[in-house]
Every structure is written in structure tokens, then in C-alpha cells.
Amino acid sequence: MDGFGVNTYTLINKAGKALYVKFHWKTTSGEKSLLDDEAIRVGGSNHSHATQDLYDSIAAGNYPEWKLYIQTLDPENEDRLDFDPLDVTKTWPEDVLPLQPVGRMVLNKNIDNFFAENEQLAFCPAIIVPGVYYSDDKLLQTRVFSYADTQRHRLGPNYLQLPANAPKCAHHNNHHDGFMNFMHRDEEVNYFPSRYDPVRHAEKVPVPPRILGGEA
Known part of the structure; x- marks a missing residue:
């Protein structure tokens, strides 16, 4: 099945040029659906049939793939x-705002521990990378702050230290200690600036005023 982002984000280049963006995943395996009577029969015999199909496909080396497209x-x-x-x-019409291919995702490995690698996952629309920003999408504005609150309640204040959620690259922030902390940050301080730990802020990407505050 295909997938798409409900919310509108913003792409911003180094010059500060901004474009609204919607993300789409298109399967390369073709879309397949069940009729009502088929859904009753298949779902009644195995309520996890789709999960099992995904797991078995990956285990057999028949890796499912999706192409990533954007509309801007x-x-x-x-x-x-x-x-x-x-x-x-509202759906953005593809004849007016065409899909543009930008990447792909291949699922080529099943998880080893369901709880550690699945149950503890914490997806959050507020966590973004340089070049991607929010928009004045009202639902997104609500989700940006609410997701982290629920994840701290579910997994604890240090949920971003869990291997399933931790950044894969080196990172520095002022988040230290707290309940269920298991990261030893030797010789680091939890404030900025400091002569003991000369960490500097990452280079900021300029955000146009219209994107920050919406149109008057």
C-alpha cells in the first residue's frame, strides 16, 4: 500500500528560499486491497496477516520497497x-503540483526484539533536520508539542537515549541526567556557553518570516 504525510512541512535552502512540501511513499510492488468478504475471512483467520506477510517477505529476501516523492x-x-x-x-492535485521523485526506502531486515525495537519507538513530527521546517498547518502545530509529552509519559524523559530513537550521528545538547538516564556524559556541562566545554551552536538555516508567523 502507498503512504503519504497528512501535514505540510517546509523545505528551506541555505539562501532562505522556502517551499511548502508534502511527502508521499509509493510502493513498487503494486497496490492490493481486500473486498469486504475477503477481509472478513482473512482477518478472521489471522488478525496480523499483513504484519506476517511483511515479516515473511523480508525473511525470504523479497524486500518491499517504496519510492519517496514530494509535492512542492x-x-x-x-x-x-x-x-x-x-x-x-485537502488533497494537493497532482496535475497542478506534480510528484517529484527524491529517494526510496527498502525494508531489508526484520527486528530481533519486538519490545526494544518496536514497542519503544517514538516517532515525533517535531524532530526535524536542517533544511526541513514546520508550516502554519494548524494540525501540525498541535502535533509538534503534543507527541513529545505523550512519549515522555510512555517511555520516560530520556526516551531519546533508547537505541531505537537515538540519533545515529554525533550530537550535543543540554539534556543531562533525569529519571532512567543511562548515558554517561564525561566532562560535559549542561549549560552554554562554557569555557570547560567549548561546544558551539550548529549553523542555523534562515527561516522566512511568513513561514514563522503565517500570512497576516
Whole structure:
């Protein structure tokens, strides 16, 4: 099956040029669906049939693959559409805002420990990388702060230290200790600036005022 992002984000280049963006995953295996009577029969005999199919396919080396596409919109053209592109109930027409291929995802390994690698996952729309920013999408604005609150309640304040959620690259922040902390940060301090730990801020990408505060 295909997948798509409900919310609208923003892509910003080094020059500060911003484009609204929606993300889409398109399967390379073709879409398949069940009719009502098939769903009753298949789901009744195995309620995890889709999960089992995914697991068995990966185990057999028949790796499922999705292509990543984006739709982009210049914020200056936002008012030229006959709908609000930041309304999550609206679909961006592909004949007006065509899909652009940008990457792919291949699932080539099953998990070894369901609890450690699945149950403890904490996906959060607020965690972004340089070049990607939020938009004035009202639902996104709510999700940005609410997800982390629920994850701290479910997994503890140091849930981002768990291997399933931790960054894969070196990182520095001022988050130290707390309940269930298991990271030893030798000779680091939890404030900035400091002559003991001369860490500097990462280079910031300029965010246009319209993206920060929406249109007046």
C-alpha cells in the first residue's frame, strides 16, 4: 500500500528560499486491497496477516520497497489555489503540483526484539533536520508539542537515549541526567556557553518570516 504525510512541512535552502512540501511513499510492488468478504475471512483467520506477510517477505529476501516523492508549492502562490493547501482535509492535485521523485526506502531486515525495537519507538513530527521546517498547518502545530509529552509519559524523559530513537550521528545538547538516564556524559556541562566545554551552536538555516508567523 502507498503512504503519504497528512501535514505540510517546509523545505528551506541555505539562501532562505522556502517551499511548502508534502511527502508521499509509493510502493513498487503494486497496490492490493481486500473486498469486504475477503477481509472478513482473512482477518478472521489471522488478525496480523499483513504484519506476517511483511515479516515473511523480508525473511525470504523479497524486500518491499517504496519510492519517496514530494509535492512542492511556493508560499507566494498559496492564495492562487481554490483551496487552503495547509488544510489537512485537502488533497494537493497532482496535475497542478506534480510528484517529484527524491529517494526510496527498502525494508531489508526484520527486528530481533519486538519490545526494544518496536514497542519503544517514538516517532515525533517535531524532530526535524536542517533544511526541513514546520508550516502554519494548524494540525501540525498541535502535533509538534503534543507527541513529545505523550512519549515522555510512555517511555520516560530520556526516551531519546533508547537505541531505537537515538540519533545515529554525533550530537550535543543540554539534556543531562533525569529519571532512567543511562548515558554517561564525561566532562560535559549542561549549560552554554562554557569555557570547560567549548561546544558551539550548529549553523542555523534562515527561516522566512511568513513561514514563522503565517500570512497576516
